[in-house]
Amino acid sequence: MQHTSEHFLQNSRIALSDAQLKPVLGAVSTFLPALRQAAIDQTPEFESLRDYAVAMKDHVLDHLETYLTDFERAVQTRGGAVHHAAGPDDLNRIVLALCAQAGARKVIKGKSMVGEETNLNDALQGAGIEVLETDLGEYIIQQAGEPPSHIIGPALHKSKAQVAELFRQKHDLGERDLGDVPQMVREARHMLRQGFLEADAGITGANALVVENGAIMLVTNEGNGDLCSTLPRLHIVIAGIEKLVPTMEDASALHRVLCRSATGQITSAYTTFYNGPRRGEEPDGPTAFHVILLDNGRRAMRAGKYRSMLRCIRCGACLNHCPVYRHVGGHAYGWVYPGPMGSVLTPLMTGLERAPELPNACTSCGRCEETCPMRIPLPEHLRQLRDDAATAGITPREWRWGIGAAMAAFRSPWLYRLSSGIARSALAFLGKHPDLTRRVPLLRGWVEGRSLPAPEAETFMSRWQRRQQGKSGEHRL
Ligand code: SF4
Incomplete structure (x- = not known):
């Protein structure tokens, strides 16, 4: 089978625009989980x-x-x-x-x-x-x-x-x-x-x-x-x-x-x-x-941290319950194994550098792990693969910069407050100008199929502080 798993995002775009595929995948992701549940109930x-x-x-x-x-x-x-x-x-x-x-x-x-x-x-x-x-x-x-x-x-x-x-x-x-x-x-x-x-x-x-x-x-x-x-x-x-x-x-x-x-x-x-x-x-x-x-x-899998993948019995339950598979179907994954199990197995069998996007083809909803009969911690393996990709320098430079910036902000309260304040103002502005938002490179993918909601006028922290100040005022009275 021709290997195209390095192009998961590109393959997904093609799948998402396939009008015939959508109803078929919707039916598969509904009737197979229902059959499974009925059998388990018995x-x-x-x-x-x-x-x-x-x-x-x-x-x-x-x-x-x-x-x-x-x-x-x-x-x-x-x-x-x-x-x-x-x-x-x-x-x-x-x-x-x-x-x-x-x-x-x-x-x-x-x-x-x-x-x-x-x-x-x-x-x-x-x-x-x-x-x-x-x-x-x-x-x-x-x-x-x-x-x-x-x-x-x-x-x-x-x-x-x-x-x-x-x-x-x-x-x-x-x-x-x-x-x-x-x-x-x-x-x-x-x-x-x-x-x-x-x-x-x-x-x-x-x-x-x-x-x-x-x-x-x-x-x-x-x-x-x-x-x-x-x-x-x-x-x-x-x-x-x-x-x-x-x-x-x-x-x-x-x-x-x-x-x-x-x-x-x-x-x-x-x-x-x-x-x-x-x-x-x-x-x-x-x-x-x-x-x-x-x-x-x-x-090699058996000797390392991905050993539990060898429990897989190829039942397909994780595919049927995966929201990503449900929307893009199996061909988007670009190799033999699709869905959550494929997003782990393909990089392990063909090399992470040949499937760098697959460990990110996940919403972290955890349904695959819940339904996997062999209790394989698929979301955890996907996180480990992302970690491996970052360590090996395979993760795209922009992603690494973004994650590095987020980590710096999470470690420093003042930097977090400053950056979240800037982000909030920017989102408030962009939320009111959807056409402009569609032209921002980092946001384009998110707003292609949905609108960006404008944030609340006041943050949770400022509300909290105001409430605390009100309480201390009451005590003084
Ligand atoms: S649900 Fe578990 S056992 Fe079944 S295919 Fe997925 S990973 Fe393999």
Whole structure:
């Protein structure tokens, strides 16, 4: 995926002026939180499930290397193989080598954020391998040539009319109609079916990797992941190293937290555990099974102050509750991961200098932390990243000057009184002259969509002093 996260402000302006996007995002940010809340209301033990999941993930992170070794052994015992990829290029290279070894020319894919991280589709197509995304949302954006805009609903930014128009352009429809959503789903299924039957290899992600038996937990609502895993002769699983859970019981707890937080479901339509290739007596399944574990900055994260980000289960709840995401959508964030979790993960995975604006894409309302099932302190991480950016000299010079001036004023009462007095007079003047305000460089962004209110005639301090003087006058009488 092309990296544009250094231009978050520019991308946001484009998104804010997109009249089609606004109602779609408004609907997403309303119905997904409502579904989540309804599911949680039916689960009195939800808070204790969260505590369990957080403690379990922290335990895995404490013993990550041991669990990685045990998982690898468990997969090998069941006839599979585990590969380790330090970065995106390593993962893509391993996938290409496995495809070459199996003579695979046609690949079907289930939804995988790791595949987006490594830009796997481009690597496969560059090697002359045909790739077909089989998750409906991923299929739509593959046809549109766009990146995903939401981690659980890649095409949530598209309206029904846009999808119908896209299919009309890309498909040879013949007699088939696209009048309603079921017809559009049938149309996508019609196109995907042949792809499933012809594929040489299937690539899927994983929602959890179970150490005790080497199983891969795959959670979907369309069943496409299961077809990718069972029909082709080669199954490749790609996942981040943080996906490990010690036992099936832990996977089950994580599954309960994930489904409720992501889509407000008590359980997903399909949840499957795979371990290893087809065994001798089995009638179907792949003949080769490979798991590729990606680091891509995760070990560095684990060693530092952003360790809790590795608890993330990619449920998307923080996106659905974020006022910034609600207005600008996922593409504004410019990389694989949008919303609050993306504003933390993107700088950590691609470098803060490549995403300097993202840690500031936050109103500090705290809703992301409240809703995150894994209790990740997202606002705190965003503050830490701003601090890191200032320390590294990445923060733009004007911002540093502004913050330096504010700090000097906060430290000195007389300077604070002087500067707030000047600011109050200036705001009183500008509040009465909105046209002029729109021409002031530092204020332009704030007043583009709203008017600047003129301050009260008297400050709180002067009122307070007047009241105190009145009281002491009363005592003297
Ligand atoms: S940060 Fe939390 S809420 Fe956001 S995707 Fe990850 S687990 Fe879900």
